[in-house]
Amino acid sequence: MSQPDKTNTQPPRPAPGGAQPGASFHFDANLPLDERFDVVVAGGGPAGVAAAAAAAREGAKTLLVEASGCLGGMGTAALVPSWAPFGDGQKIIYRGLAERIFRQCRAAMPHIAADRLDWVPIDPEYLKRVYDALVQEHGVEVLFHTRLASVWRGRRGDMDGGVIMLTGKSGLSAVKAGVYIDCTGDADLAAWAGAPTGTGDGPEIKPMPATLCFMLCNVDTGAYERGPALGVNNPGSPIHAIVDSGLYPLIDDTHIIGNILAPGVVGFNAGHLYEVDGTDPATVSRGMAAGRAKAAQFRDALARFHPEAFGRAFLVETAPLMGIRDSRRVTGDYMLTADDYMKRRTFPDEIARNCYYLDVHPASPRESRGIKAFEKFQQGTFCYGPGESHGIPYRCLTPRGLRNVLVAGRCISADRAVQSSVRVMPACLATGEAAGAAAAIAADRHGGDVRAVDVAGLRARLRGHGAWLPET
Numbered sequence: 001m002s003q004p005d006k007t008n009t010q011p012p013r014p015a016p017g018g019a020q021p022g023a024s025f026h027f028d029a030n031l032p033l034d035e036r037f038d039v040v041v042a043g044g045g046p047a048g049v050a051a052a053a054a055a056a057r058e059g060a061k062t063l064l065v066e067a068s069g070c071l072g073g074m075g076t077a078a079l080v081p082s083w084a085p086f087g088d089g090q091k092i093i094y095r096g097l098a099e100r101i102f103r104q105c106r107a108a109m110p111h112i113a114a115d116r117l118d119w120v121p122i123d124p125e126y127l128k129r130v131y132d133a134l135v136q137e138h139g140v141e142v143l144f145h146t147r148l149a150s151v152w153r154g155r156r157g158d159m160d161g162g163v164i165m166l167t168g169k170s171g172l173s174a175v176k177a178g179v180y181i182d183c184t185g186d187a188d189l190a191a192w193a194g195a196p197t198g199t200g201d202g203p204e205i206k207p208m209p210a211t212l213c214f215m216l217c218n219v220d221t222g223a224y225e226r227g228p229a230l231g232v233n234n235p236g237s238p239i240h241a242i243v244d245s246g247l248y249p250l251i252d253d254t255h256i257i258g259n260i261l262a263p264g265v266v267g268f269n270a271g272h273l274y275e276v277d278g279t280d281p282a283t284v285s286r287g288m289a290a291g292r293a294k295a296a297q298f299r300d301a302l303a304r305f306h307p308e309a310f311g312r313a314f315l316v317e318t319a320p321l322m323g324i325r326d327s328r329r330v331t332g333d334y335m336l337t338a339d340d341y342m343k344r345r346t347f348p349d350e351i352a353r354n355c356y357y358l359d360v361h362p363a364s365p366r367e368s369r370g371i372k373a374f375e376k377f378q379q380g381t382f383c384y385g386p387g388e389s390h391g392i393p394y395r396c397l398t399p400r401g402l403r404n405v406l407v408a409g410r411c412i413s414a415d416r417a418v419q420s421s422v423r424v425m426p427a428c429l430a431t432g433e434a435a436g437a438a439a440a441i442a443a444d445r446h447g448g449d450v451r452a453v454d455v456a457g458l459r460a461r462l463r464g465h466g467a468w469l470p471e472t
């Protein structure tokens with residue numbers, strides 16, 4: 001591998017936790033270089049799985065690199081317990097690979113109506129195997145416990161001719177591919193390669209809070225179903241009494257969603273963790289410990305305030321991966337905005353449709369105190385009616401300034417408000433599938449140039465695989 005020169009190395013990143021600001025360390029290394037792949041996907045969440053499967057389906061030799069030990073990201077390792085709605089109130093709109101995965105998961109949930117489209121619970125162990133089988137079917141090579149550690153930008157100063165550096169149990173290694181797809185959720189690859197990115201809403205508003213999801217077992221799920229709905233919108237939910245009691249100081253807001261995953265098992269997406277930056281291991285580490293303590297208080301609080309269902313419940317697992325809603329977002333050739341969402345805009349180059357509501361969580365505990373008013377506002381104003389949706393243009397997947405990099409999933413080019421909608425898993429599967437197909441075409445026909453892809457042809461290809469893309 002050629003050695004980096006000063007102009008080609010990525011700029012030093014802030015040290016984790018902010019230690020020794022300004023200090024940096026330069027070293028020369030001779031790493032093993034793997035040049036076998038047409039397409040490399042970093043991150044194996046819903047976007048990365050769909051991207052890798054779609055690229056390989058198009059004939060690209062594809063590598064999928066995942067930091068954890070399973071595929072699925074937030075929906076498996078982070079224990080997010082349910083799928084956002086797959087339909088627009090009239091029909092399924094996330095089709096293709098997304099619909100296939102969803103139907104498989106729903107069929108494995110005997111307690112769920114066979115035609116239900118909204119908030120279908122996720123059995124995380126089952127979903128891991130569904131994703132394993134999908135990538136295996138298409139011949140994707142998968143590296144678990146392998147993290148994208150760094151990039152070396154090529155002679156042009158972007159990833160064209162550049163390599164990515166991976167780290168795992170065999171140490172550091174390098175991979176050079178035709179096209180790279182960033183599905184890390186945090187835009188690690190695109191940001192390190194030099195693409196512009198944003199976080200929060202400018203300097204004023206930070207990213208949305210994180211949540212460490214968890215599972216309770218030995219729940220009396222019959223009593224749970226018969227009892228009061230836990231959600232904040234139910235005035236009779238025990239969450240109001242729990243917060244008002246002051247007995248559980250770590251439960252400081254009313255965010256709680258519980259889904260029955262299996263007999264006796266309820267998965268929870270509950271509480272908020274502030275000041276957790278998904279790109280900073282020090283804050284994520286603090287958040288993991290705080291999240292575990294919070295989960296234990298949720299168990300005790302529910303046992304006290306809803307004893308029929310939770311009196312004998314056991315905290316069986318907190319997620320091994322932090323639930324990050326929002327961190328770095330790529331700035332692409334087009335930035336999807338809340339205005340596009342409100343106007344139900346369509347685009348000639350759209351590669352997916354989305355209808356999930358705007359779901360902005362408060363960026364600080366102070367904002368959280370107004371959450372009831374906020375939710376009323378959100379649900380009254382920002383929910384689409386039946387049959388309504390908007391398009392996601394291909395240009396949201398093309399990071400500015402990078403010729404052979406695409407992005408998919410929750411870090412696509414979108415403003416903060418609309419990111420709160422397009423980040424849900426059905427939409428991530430859809431943008432992932434589109435990015436994968438586009439990457440394969442770019443690698444095969446255009447020397448990796450993702451902007452040379454004929455988008456009409458890409459849309460036709462996606463339609464051929466079942467995507468719902470109305471004429472624009």
Ligand SMILES: Cc1cc2nc3c(=O)[nH]c(=O)nc-3n(C[C@H](O)[C@H](O)[C@H](O)COP(=O)(O)OP(=O)(O)OC[C@H]3O[C@@H](n4cnc5c(N)ncnc54)[C@H](O)[C@@H]3O)c2cc1C
Pocket residue numbers: 042043044045046047048065066067068071072073074075077080081082083084146147148149183184185186188210211212213269321322323324325408409410411423424425426428
């Ligand atoms: C608390 C919470 C609740 C949510 N609730 C819902 C819900 O009810 N329904 C719904 O549909 N959506 C929900 N979402 C949103 C949704 O789960 C995520 O936005 C979605 O999973 C994002 O998909 P992704 O593929 O872009 O990234 P992720 O799911 O975040 O996956 C990214 C993957 O990349 C890996 N990775 C990261 N960095 C690297 C690296 N440098 N090298 C290698 N691998 C890396 C990670 O380990 C992970 O597996 C929720 C999210 C959160 C956090």
